Amino acid sequence: MTNTKYFDLLAQKYDSEEKVATEIINLEAILNLPKGTEHFVSDLHGEFQAFQHVLRNGSGKVKEKIRDLFLDVLSESEINELATLVYYPEEKLQLIKNNFQSEQELSDWYTDIIAHLIKLISYASSKYTRSKLRKALPKQFVYIIEELLYKTDEFTNKKHYYTKIVQQIISLRQADKLIIGLAYTTQRLVVDHLHVVGDIYDRGPDPDKIMDTLIRYHSVDIQWGNHDVLWIGAFAGSKVCLANIIRICARYNNLDIIEDVYGINLRPLLNLAEKYYEDNPAFRPKQHSGKKLTDHEELQITKIHQAIAMIQFKLEIPIIKRRPYFNMMERLLLEKIDYKKNEVTIHGKTYQLKNTCFMTVNQEKPEQLTTEEEQVIEKLLFSVQHSEKLARHMNFLMNKGSLYLRYNGNLLLHGCIPIDKNGNMEKMVIEDKAYAGRELLDVFEQYLRHSFAHPERTEDLATDMVWYLWTGEFSSLFGKREMTTFERYFIEDKEAHKEIKNPYYYLRENEEVCKEILREFSLDPEQGRIINGHTPVKEIAGENPIKANGKMIVIDGGFSKAYQSTTGIAGYTLLYNSYGMQLVAHKKFTSKQDVLLNGTDVLSVKRLVDKELERKKVLETNIGEKLLQEIQILKSLLEYSYMK
Ligand SMILES: O=P(O)(O)OC[C@H]1O[C@](O)(COP(=O)(O)O)[C@@H](O)[C@@H]1O
Numbered sequence: 001m002t003n004t005k006y007f008d009l010l011a012q013k014y015d016s017e018e019k020v021a022t023e024i025i026n027l028e029a030i031l032n033l034p035k036g037t038e039h040f041v042s043d044l045h046g047e048f049q050a051f052q053h054v055l056r057n058g059s060g061k062v063k064e065k066i067r068d069l070f071l072d073v074l075s076e077s078e079i080n081e082l083a084t085l086v087y088y089p090e091e092k093l094q095l096i097k098n099n100f101q102s103e104q105e106l107s108d109w110y111t112d113i114i115a116h117l118i119k120l121i122s123y124a125s126s127k128y129t130r131s132k133l134r135k136a137l138p139k140q141f142v143y144i145i146e147e148l149l150y151k152t153d154e155f156t157n158k159k160h161y162y163t164k165i166v167q168q169i170i171s172l173r174q175a176d177k178l179i180i181g182l183a184y185t186t187q188r189l190v191v192d193h194l195h196v197v198g199d200i201y202d203r204g205p206d207p208d209k210i211m212d213t214l215i216r217y218h219s220v221d222i223q224w225g226n227h228d229v230l231w232i233g234a235f236a237g238s239k240v241c242l243a244n245i246i247r248i249c250a251r252y253n254n255l256d257i258i259e260d261v262y263g264i265n266l267r268p269l270l271n272l273a274e275k276y277y278e279d280n281p282a283f284r285p286k287q288h289s290g291k292k293l294t295d296h297e298e299l300q301i302t303k304i305h306q307a308i309a310m311i312q313f314k315l316e317i318p319i320i321k322r323r324p325y326f327n328m329m330e331r332l333l334l335e336k337i338d339y340k341k342n343e344v345t346i347h348g349k350t351y352q353l354k355n356t357c358f359m360t361v362n363q364e365k366p367e368q369l370t371t372e373e374e375q376v377i378e379k380l381l382f383s384v385q386h387s388e389k390l391a392r393h394m395n396f397l398m399n400k401g402s403l404y405l406r407y408n409g410n411l412l413l414h415g416c417i418p419i420d421k422n423g424n425m426e427k428m429v430i431e432d433k434a435y436a437g438r439e440l441l442d443v444f445e446q447y448l449r450h451s452f453a454h455p456e457r458t459e460d461l462a463t464d465m466v467w468y469l470w471t472g473e474f475s476s477l478f479g480k481r482e483m484t485t486f487e488r489y490f491i492e493d494k495e496a497h498k499e500i501k502n503p504y505y506y507l508r509e510n511e512e513v514c515k516e517i518l519r520e521f522s523l524d525p526e527q528g529r530i531i532n533g534h535t536p537v538k539e540i541a542g543e544n545p546i547k548a549n550g551k552m553i554v555i556d557g558g559f560s561k562a563y564q565s566t567t568g569i570a571g572y573t574l575l576y577n578s579y580g581m582q583l584v585a586h587k588k589f590t591s592k593q594d595v596l597l598n599g600t601d602v603l604s605v606k607r608l609v610d611k612e613l614e615r616k617k618v619l620e621t622n623i624g625e626k627l628l629q630e631i632q633i634l635k636s637l638l639e640y641s642y643m644k
């Protein structure tokens, strides 16, 4: 398209000189506002309730704003009550309303609380344009709220006018709805943009609810985690990824995610499991609160767990063989077993095996699936690829996700940048071409997207590569020499379970190494930081999440309950507003009920990562860059169309 045509098109939208000028002025104004608050979370691992809480309280930002405004006029418990009302408006309203004896009492309370919420919204939106605030308001109440917000100058009898409106709202029985709307608006204003630095799926019970929440969220991006790509892989046609997700769901007693949530029929797998497998202590599911299993259910899951684990181990073999550059020959474990002696030799060391379940293994050809196994995995794959809900969730992961993200000068990524012990980028040769650093990650992402675009291909390089991202030595999502799943099931010696990490995980303490990585991604090493998830920060053992003189921030807090005893804490999140970055350490989240009843909102030690000397403006952000371009275009339009 020629430039003139382009301008003609644009002129249809901006059909007068004034309109162009207004838009330029509007954009210029936005550029000079303080940058919006970014909120970083990671490693959610299906813990929907805890995630909801962090999202709703904006990692403490909601309460901070309430304190700023009301410290002198409200008591501590009133502050807590107001905060809880903002987090969980529907439920908290019911609880509060139950305490009133008369209509009058309730009406007085409504009047006060609506005033508080309006004040809070006015404060929380002070760095946005009116138009942005309007978009965040509950649609049906925009007019009323704007009246309440803006009719507050000295020339109107503000109190009288305000009281009249609120009385009307109450008598028309709209107060509850208005309060709920105001609460959600507050939540939305407090955080402008959310980054999920990977691992939404696995271990915890409700990844699907997290996905639904993210889909509804006003502004979000995702950096895929190894567990997320495992699910993408399954959907994209990788049978070995599929076996893995089912194995992990069995292990964590979460098969209802597969069966009830995503509607995938497990009956064929269960039949196979019942036919070949018995009880086995190594495969009993982890029990978690809320889901008490009967003995029969536990036994069933134990059998399914073995059946699918064995399918997984078999499926790994041909991939390892057809992709020598995956460098995984050491993982051909079923071929390394001495079935008579019940031993396996790994890295030159021989181990006794226990809790084995090799009933379906053909010792001559251990990669061979039995006919039944083959049918089971085929049916599972069909079912997975035809789950509408899973399709919706995986499409969203693809649309909003990437392997890494450069955002406002920072590098966001889940796992690591594979490097050697001298800090040089590791090279991986794929189909005779070597890749390293950013280029390697870009190639990984291309393969993943290709695989997703071709779900009918199940054994091509792209599909195999998705599995490599889950478990490969130079995968930026995994970054360990190998995954010792087999060893943890069948070998007692803990030595064999060790997973040796890429040097990245200790070299990232080093400022120069982090700066080099930032340079590799064309980011300013002086200003930028790396935001990392994936490895739980062991606060108990004195580990600091802020590393390399602030160049590296690790925010896997372990929302995952399974990991909380090793971390000693229930997660870190990060906030980045116009004043700088704040790291928030979360205490263990008990339950929503607890927050509602007792206001226990265990907040959270803050450590200032950095304090900007000057407030950062939109101008200095990614969005600012885009707005500048738009302004340029509009200025050209002005010249072309109206100043001839
Ligand atoms: O805790 P589990 O279920 O045994 O899983 C352990 C496996 O998970 C991993 O830690 C990967 O998961 P994370 O990304 O959550 O760390 C593997 O390295 C390891 O083999």
Ligand SMILES: [Mn+2]
Binding pocket: 199, 225, 226, 227, 414, 477, 534, 535
């Ligand atoms: Mn991870």
